[in-house]
Amino acid sequence: MTPKKFDYYSPTSLGEAIQLLGTKEEAKVMAGGQSLLALMKLRLASPKSIVDITKLEGLSYIKEEKGYLAIGALTIHDMIELSPVIKEKYTLLTDAASKIGDQQIRNRGTIGGSACHADPAADLPTALLAADASFVAKGLKGERVISSKDFFVDIFTTALEHDEVLTEIRLPTFPSHTASGYIKHSRREGDFAITSCGVVLTTDGGSTCKDVRIALGSIASTPLRFTNAENFLKGKKLDDKTIIEASNLKPEGADPPSDMHGSKEYRMEMIKVFTKRSLKLALGRVR
Ligand SMILES: Cc1cc2nc3c(=O)[nH]c(=O)nc-3n(C[C@H](O)[C@H](O)[C@H](O)COP(=O)(O)OP(=O)(O)OC[C@H]3O[C@@H](n4cnc5c(N)ncnc54)[C@H](O)[C@@H]3O)c2cc1C
Incomplete structure (x- = not known):
C-alpha cells in the first residue's frame, strides 16, 4: 500500500519545526522514517502533514x-x-x-x-x-x-x-562499581524482542548489591521496571541463589501479549530466564 496524501515540510531550524507542528493540521515529526513510514504505508497512521527534522543541524551528537x-x-x-x-x-x-x-x-x-x-x-x-x-x-x-x-x-x-x-x-553519570547489560530474546537475529531485559547494577566493590535498576521489554504496554526484584536484591550478596530468587519474582504490572511469537505464559517464563542472564552479565562486567 502507499500512504495517504500528505503535505511535506523540511524545516532548517528547530524554531521553524516547532511552529509547523503547532500550526499545521495533524502534523507529525519524521526522523529516520523507519517506523513512521511503515505505519503510513499500512495506513495505520495518516498524518496530514509531515515535518521532516533530518535537516536540523546540531541534533546528532x-x-x-x-x-x-x-x-x-x-x-x-x-x-x-x-x-x-x-x-x-x-x-x-x-x-x-x-x-x-x-x-x-x-x-x-x-x-x-x-x-x-x-x-x-x-x-x-x-x-x-x-x-x-x-x-x-x-x-x-x-x-x-x-x-x-x-x-x-x-x-x-x-x-x-x-x-x-x-x-x-x-x-x-553512574557511580563507581556500576556496570550494565541488556539481553534480547528473539526468534531470529534482528527481530523485535519476544522479551528483553536491561540491568544497571552497582555493587559495594565486592559482591553485595548496593543499587540495581531492572527494566523489562515486551511484557506490558510500556517498558516496565521490575521493582520488586530490585528491592529484593538491594543489600544482598549477589550469588546464584539470590539472583535466581529475584528473577523468579512476578514483575508488578506485567501483562504480556499472546501472539504468533509467543504466548503470555511463555513470555512470563522467559522473563525469568532473561532477568537472570542480564543480572549475571552486569555482575560479570562490574567485576
Ligand atoms: C525492518 C525493521 C526492523 C526493525 N527492528 C527493530 C528492532 O529489532 N528493535 C528495535 O528497537 N527497533 C526496530 N525497528 C525500529 C527502528 O529502530 C526505528 O528506527 C525506530 O523505531 C524509529 O526511529 P526513526 O528515527 O526511524 O523514527 P521515525 O520512524 O521517523 O518516527 C517514529 C515516531 O517517532 C516520532 N518522532 C521521531 N523523532 C522524533 C523527535 N525527535 N521528536 C518527536 N517525535 C519524534 C515520529 O513522529 C513517529 O511517531 C525496526 C524497523 C524496521 C523498519
Missing part, C-alpha cells in the same frame, strides 16, 4: 557533560553502537543498539525516533528506562525535561505534546 551524557535525538543507532564512551560507561545501550533490525535500519533509525515511537518491544526504550534516562523536549511553551518514568505513557504513546520535538536524551 554524543557528549559528556557535567553529571550526564547527552545524546542528540537524531543520533542514529549505528553511532550509539560504535561509540567508545557508551561502550565503556553505558554498555547496555551498546548491547541494545547492536541488536536493532539490520545494518540498514541502524544507519537510518534514530534514538529519538525509537524513544518517541514507544514500542514496548523496541530495544532502546527498555535500555533507557533501566539507565534512568531523561528526555529533553522543546515546544511552543519552551523546554522541559521529562523523566523516563513519565515519558513512556502507553503503547506507542509518550508524554510529548503535539508541538514538541524531542531534542536530547540524558543519561546520568
Whole structure:
C-alpha cells in the first residue's frame, strides 16, 4: 500500500519545526522514517502533514557533560553502537543498539525516533528506562525535561505534546562499581524482542548489591521496571541463589501479549530466564 496524501515540510531550524507542528493540521515529526513510514504505508497512521527534522543541524551528537551524557535525538543507532564512551560507561545501550533490525535500519533509525515511537518491544526504550534516562523536549511553551518514568505513557504513546520535538536524551553519570547489560530474546537475529531485559547494577566493590535498576521489554504496554526484584536484591550478596530468587519474582504490572511469537505464559517464563542472564552479565562486567 502507499500512504495517504500528505503535505511535506523540511524545516532548517528547530524554531521553524516547532511552529509547523503547532500550526499545521495533524502534523507529525519524521526522523529516520523507519517506523513512521511503515505505519503510513499500512495506513495505520495518516498524518496530514509531515515535518521532516533530518535537516536540523546540531541534533546528532554524543557528549559528556557535567553529571550526564547527552545524546542528540537524531543520533542514529549505528553511532550509539560504535561509540567508545557508551561502550565503556553505558554498555547496555551498546548491547541494545547492536541488536536493532539490520545494518540498514541502524544507519537510518534514530534514538529519538525509537524513544518517541514507544514500542514496548523496541530495544532502546527498555535500555533507557533501566539507565534512568531523561528526555529533553522543546515546544511552543519552551523546554522541559521529562523523566523516563513519565515519558513512556502507553503503547506507542509518550508524554510529548503535539508541538514538541524531542531534542536530547540524558543519561546520568553512574557511580563507581556500576556496570550494565541488556539481553534480547528473539526468534531470529534482528527481530523485535519476544522479551528483553536491561540491568544497571552497582555493587559495594565486592559482591553485595548496593543499587540495581531492572527494566523489562515486551511484557506490558510500556517498558516496565521490575521493582520488586530490585528491592529484593538491594543489600544482598549477589550469588546464584539470590539472583535466581529475584528473577523468579512476578514483575508488578506485567501483562504480556499472546501472539504468533509467543504466548503470555511463555513470555512470563522467559522473563525469568532473561532477568537472570542480564543480572549475571552486569555482575560479570562490574567485576
Ligand atoms: C525492518 C525493521 C526492523 C526493525 N527492528 C527493530 C528492532 O529489532 N528493535 C528495535 O528497537 N527497533 C526496530 N525497528 C525500529 C527502528 O529502530 C526505528 O528506527 C525506530 O523505531 C524509529 O526511529 P526513526 O528515527 O526511524 O523514527 P521515525 O520512524 O521517523 O518516527 C517514529 C515516531 O517517532 C516520532 N518522532 C521521531 N523523532 C522524533 C523527535 N525527535 N521528536 C518527536 N517525535 C519524534 C515520529 O513522529 C513517529 O511517531 C525496526 C524497523 C524496521 C523498519
